[in-house]
Amino acid sequence: MKEMTYAEAVREALREEMIRDDSVFLIGEDVGTYGGAFGVSYGLVDEFGEDRVRDTPISEAGIMGAATGAALMGMRPVAEIMFMDFTTIAMDQLVNQAAKLRFMFGGKAKVPLVLRTPGGSGTGAAAHHSQSLEAWFVHVPGLKVVMPSTPYDAKGLLVASIRDDNPVIFVEHKLLYKTKGPVPEEEYTIPLGTADVKRTGRDLTIVATSIMVPRVLAAAETLAGQGIDAEVVDPRTLKPLDEETIFKSVIKTGRVLIAHEACKTGGAGAEIAARIVESDAFNYLDAPIVRLAGLDIPVPYNRNLERRMVPQVEDIVAAARELVG
Amino acid sequence: MKLKRELCVRMLSKMYEIRIFEETVDDLFARGLVHGTMHLSIGQEASAVGSVFALRDEDYILSTHRGHGHCIAKGADINLMMAEFLGKETGYCRGRGGSMHIADIEGRNLGANGVVGGGIPLAVGVGLSLKMRQTDEIVMGFFGDGAANQGAFHEALNMAAIWTLPVVYVCENNQYGMSMSTNRAFKIERIAQRADGYGMVGVTVDGNDVLEVYEAAAKAVDRARSGGGPTLLECVTYRWKGHSKSDQERYRTKDEIEAWKRRDPIKLFRERLLTEGVITDQEAAGFEEQASRTIAEAVEFAKSSAEPDPDTILEGVYA
Ligand SMILES: Cc1ncc(C[n+]2csc(CCOP(=O)(O)OP(=O)(O)O)c2C)c(N)n1
Ligand SMILES: [Mg+2]
Numbered sequence: 234m235k236e237m238t239y240a241e242a243v244r245e246a247l248r249e250e251m252i253r254d255d256s257v258f259l260i261g262e263d264v265g266t267y268g269g270a271f272g273v274s275y276g277l278v279d280e281f282g283e284d285r286v287r288d289t290p291i292s293e294a295g296i297m298g299a300a301t302g303a304a305l306m307g308m309r310p311v312a313e314i315m316f317m318d319f320t321t322i323a324m325d326q327l328v329n330q331a332a333k334l335r336f337m338f339g340g341k342a343k344v345p346l347v348l349r350t351p352g353g354s355g356t357g358a359a360a361h362h363s364q365s366l367e368a369w370f371v372h373v374p375g376l377k378v379v380m381p382s383t384p385y386d387a388k389g390l391l392v393a394s395i396r397d398d399n400p401v402i403f404v405e406h407k408l409l410y411k412t413k414g415p416v417p418e419e420e421y422t423i424p425l426g427t428a429d430v431k432r433t434g435r436d437l438t439i440v441a442t443s444i445m446v447p448r449v450l451a452a453a454e455t456l457a458g459q460g461i462d463a464e465v466v467d468p469r470t471l472k473p474l475d476e477e478t479i480f481k482s483v484i485k486t487g488r489v490l491i492a493h494e495a496c497k498t499g500g501a502g503a504e505i506a507a508r509i510v511e512s513d514a515f516n517y518l519d520a521p522i523v524r525l526a527g528l529d530i531p532v533p534y535n536r537n538l539e540r541r542m543v544p545q546v547e548d549i550v551a552a553a554r555e556l557v558g
Numbered sequence: 559m560k561l562k563r564e565l566c567v568r569m570l571s572k573m574y575e576i577r578i579f580e581e582t583v584d585d586l587f588a589r590g591l592v593h594g595t596m597h598l599s600i601g602q603e604a605s606a607v608g609s610v611f612a613l614r615d616e617d618y619i620l621s622t623h624r625g626h627g628h629c630i631a632k633g634a635d636i637n638l639m640m641a642e643f644l645g646k647e648t649g650y651c652r653g654r655g656g657s658m659h660i661a662d663i664e665g666r667n668l669g670a671n672g673v674v675g676g677g678i679p680l681a682v683g684v685g686l687s688l689k690m691r692q693t694d695e696i697v698m699g700f701f702g703d704g705a706a707n708q709g710a711f712h713e714a715l716n717m718a719a720i721w722t723l724p725v726v727y728v729c730e731n732n733q734y735g736m737s738m739s740t741n742r743a744f745k746i747e748r749i750a751q752r753a754d755g756y757g758m759v760g761v762t763v764d765g766n767d768v769l770e771v772y773e774a775a776a777k778a779v780d781r782a783r784s785g786g787g788p789t790l791l792e793c794v795t796y797r798w799k800g801h802s803k804s805d806q807e808r809y810r811t812k813d814e815i816e817a818w819k820r821r822d823p824i825k826l827f828r829e830r831l832l833t834e835g836v837i838t839d840q841e842a843a844g845f846e847e848q849a850s851r852t853i854a855e856a857v858e859f860a861k862s863s864a865e866p867d868p869d870t871i872l873e874g875v876y877a
């Protein structure tokens with residue numbers, strides 16, 4: 234194992250897959266010399282050249298279309314949209330084209346592309362640079378949605394995403410880029426659709442995604458000091474969703490708290506809660522499911538408001554205490 | 559051209575205000591007083607001032623992420639801008655928007671924009687409503703060279719042209735969209751050439767010469783106001799600072815930056831006004847000092863303003 238940041242883990246996955254497979258290439262705004270807005274692809278243009286680390290004009294629809302067309306031709310493009318907010322501009326090519334082509338063509342084509350994009354708030358960049366829109370993509374048949382929370386998961390899941398034959402939305406988080414963790418020296422992949430139990434516990438299950446995972450783990454430590462033993466489940470991929478791991482935990486603990494940064498209404502937490510109540514795990518619930526999520530507002534600029542909009546460690550502790558009661 | 563003293567003085571003073579405002583917020587950022595990021599237009603003041611000064615007060619503008627200059631040129635209250643920077647309740651957007659979203663609705667600035675190209679189609683709607691209501695007001699829509707490669711640019715310019723809307727599109731070509739130079743992002747020499755494709759007039763000017771910008775903008779404004787339809791005005795200029803706060807500037811050389819600094823739009827204008835005897839050196843220094851005082855007062859106002867009340871966090875999403 235070696236220690237590296239989340240951003241380095243993403244870069245290492247890109248680099249290794251580009252070495253391994255000539256059909257893998259990067260395309261996006263400022264991915265070359267600039268290295269992407271968060272420096273994730275920094276240095277790759279020097280190693281692989283401008284053809285395979287391709288800077289584009291500011292044309293998100295064009296980027297997405299180019300990636301989709303190239304994928305149809307058997308290439309494996311990894312497109313970057315600089316901020317998740319701007320996937321809105323790429324939406325037609327992604328949702329109407331990339332996601333549906335295979336099905337519409339009777340299964341005779343495939344679209345093996347990855348769209349990497351950073352979501353999330355916390356940087357003071359306000360309403361056009363801070364959104365968490367993963368639920369939009371979860372809603373679309375034909376897309377897969379991946380949301381890693383650690384360097385280990387980021388690398389293993391990105392390698393799997395690049396090798397996957399379907400369009401995969403790979404949602405990174407700006408506040409996680411500098412976080413560190415162990416990553417194996419040798420090659421590995423994490424199959425899409427496998428959740429990870431980040432902490433085992435008996436008293437309640439906390440299902441958390443992306444930036445909420447480290448916050449929930451910190452909250453779990455505080456809770457442990459207060460005699461509450463939380464189990465933390467990170468789905469890692471929202472689509473496909475590893476229901477079994479979630480259900481198993483719910484059956485064990487009987488209480489569920491779901492934490493995500495995205496706005497509560499229509500968020501991925503609603504889907505996860507619905508899956509639980511539709512399953513046998515429902516019979517084991519000792520209390521209603523609780524969702525902790527972003528407030529239903531655009532992300533505000535002011536530091537305090539921005540912080541307050543999204544669940545913080547203390548909110549998670551309070552919600553867990555109330556749930557366990 | 560015979561220089562009108564009153565206009566020149568106001569333009570020079572505004573350019574100082576913009577420059578000092580941005581130097582000040584840059585410094586506040588360095589001292590950790592500003593959250594987030596910001597996009598400074600230092601070096602581009604002539605393009606903002608020259609074009610906005612061709613408008614009447616009742617005309618509208620739509621601005622960009624690099625919009626402090628447009629906002630100040632349009633007559634914004636610097637106190638309220640500064641308060642917005644510091645995220646205060648007294649700011650233009652009640653601390654909700656920050657640098658990238660400052661709007662001054664009363665002053666007819668319909669907002670900066672965090673989405674590159676986001677304002678270009680909005681200008682169509684503004685122009686359309688001005689035309690439908692048969693006013694003689696017009697709208698000026700700013701965007702950068704990078705934004706001209708958004709699909710929405712093409713849709714919007716075509717619509718503005720076919721409906722003969724009272725719109726002046728001002729493309730501030732500072733030669734880079736982040737790290738992407740116009741040489742790499744365009745196959746054509748001048749962005750204004752694109753106007754041809756939509757059937758509107760396209761003009762390219764030296765964006766560091768405030769009088770050249772002003773004259774070209776005034777013609778475009780007249781055309782829009784008199785029913786002659788939209789214009790695409792390209793101001794060729796240069797940003798001195800990095801793109802935002804995270805830029806290592808590996809895509810351009812120090813020599814290039816220095817060469818452009820020698821064409822400082824403020825210095826060029828000041829020297830011209832001195833040479834032609836429109837103002838004295840002492841007067842010019844006075845305008846600069848006045849601008850410094852205005853900005854310093856704004857910092858005091860912003861610092862002493864209250865933070866938003868956290869209990870109001872859910873307000874303002876719906877009308
Ligand atoms: C739709 C969209 N894509 C990408 C970005 C990130 N971004 C912000 S400014 C910028 C460069 C814009 O270039 P240009 O239009 O030339 O304006 P300039 O920054 O040079 O003033 C980029 C890529 C964004 N804000 N919006
Ligand atoms: Mg530019």
